[in-house]
Amino acid sequence: MTFAHPLTLTRRRALVALVTSTSVPTAVLAQTERPIRLIVASSAGSTIDVIGRTLQPALTSALGANIVVENIAGAGSIIAMQTLARSVPDGSVIALQTNNMVTAPLLIRTAPYDSTKDFTAIATVGSIPLALVTNASKIRATDAKDFVALLKREAKKLNYGSSGPGTTLHLAVENIADQVGVKLNHLPIRASRRWLPIF
Numbered sequence: 001m002t003f004a005h006p007l008t009l010t011r012r013r014a015l016v017a018l019v020t021s022t023s024v025p026t027a028v029l030a031q032t033e034r035p036i037r038l039i040v041a042s043s044a045g046s047t048i049d050v051i052g053r054t055l056q057p058a059l060t061s062a063l064g065a066n067i068v069v070e071n072i073a074g075a076g077s078i079i080a081m082q083t084l085a086r087s088v089p090d091g092s093v094i095a096l097q098t099n100n101m102v103t104a105p106l107l108i109r110t111a112p113y114d115s116t117k118d119f120t121a122i123a124t125v126g127s128i129p130l131a132l133v134t135n136a137s138k139i140r141a142t143d144a145k146d147f148v149a150l151l152k153r154e155a156k157k158l159n160y161g162s163s164g165p166g167t168t169l170h171l172a173v174e175n176i177a178d179q180v181g182v183k184l185n186h187l188p189i190r191a192s193r194r195w196l197p198i199f
Contacts, residue, residue, distance in 0.1 A: 035066040037087075039095040041080035042163065043073040051126050052096040076104040076164025076188070078111055085113040095119075098128065104166035130172055148180055155182035161189045 038059075040052040052069050060067045072080035077100040087093035101119065105111035113119075134141060139158075141147035151158065155177070162169035170186060177184045 034090075034092050035068065036063065036091070037093045038067050038069050039080050039084055039093065040069055040071050041073070041077035041095060041097045041100065042071065044071045046073075047128050048096060048098055051128075055096075055125060073163065076100050076108070076162075076167040076170070078104055078108065078113075078164075081115075081119070082112045085118045096125070098168060100163075100167045103168070103171060104164070107166035130169065132176075151177070151180050151182050151184075155180075155184055159185045159187050161187045164188045 036059075038052060038056065040046075040049050042048040049069075049071060056067050056069055072083055074080075077097060080095060081097065081101055084093055084095045102115050105113065105115050132144075132147070134147070139147075139150065141150045160173050162173065164170065165186075165188060170188075173184065173186070
C-alpha cells in the first residue's frame with residue numbers, strides 16, 4: 001500500500017494498512033482505553049521511526065487513545081523488546097518492530113524474552129527495502145561487480161555498520177560476505193543515521 005504523502009494518512013487508511021499489509025514491521029498491540037506508549041525499536045529519524053510517527057495520528061484516532069512514541073534503540077532491538085516484555089500486559093504499551101524481534105534472539109542466546117511466547121504480532125504495517133551504499137570518496141566501486149572485486153582484495157580493511165548483531169542489516173551483509181567468501185568487520189552502531197559518515 002503506497003500513500004501519496006505520509007501526512008495524507010487517514011484513519012481508514014491506517015486501519016487498512018494495519019490489517020492488509022504483507023511485509024516486515026509489525027505492531028505488537030493490545031486493547032486499552034488508557035494512553036498508549038508506542039515503543040519504536042530504533043533511533044529517532046530511522047525508517048521504522050518515520051513509520052511509527054506517520055501512523056501515530058491515525059492510530060490515536062482509530063483507537064481513541066493518545067499514543068506517545070518512545071524510541072528505544074540498541075542491541076539490535078533487544079532493549080526495546082525487553083522493555084515491552086517487562087511491561088504490564090494491559091495494552092498500555094505496544095511496539096513497532098522489524099523482523100529483528102525474531103532474528104536477534106535466535107542469534108543472541110542471552111535475549112531476555114521469547115519472541116514466540118512473550119508477544120502477539122497483530123499486523124504488518126510496511127515494507128523496508130535494503131540498499132547497499134558506500135562512501136564514494138573512500139570506496140572505489142561503481143557497481144556490484146566492482147564492489148565484489150574490492151571485497152575480495154581489501155576485505156580486512158572494510159567496515160560496515162548495523163544496529164546490532166542479528167539485525168536484518170547485519171545478516172544481509174554477512175550473507176553477501178559469505179557468498180563472496182570474505183570476512184568483514186562489523187561495527188554495531190546504536191543510531192542508524194550515524195552509519196553513513198563513518199564509511
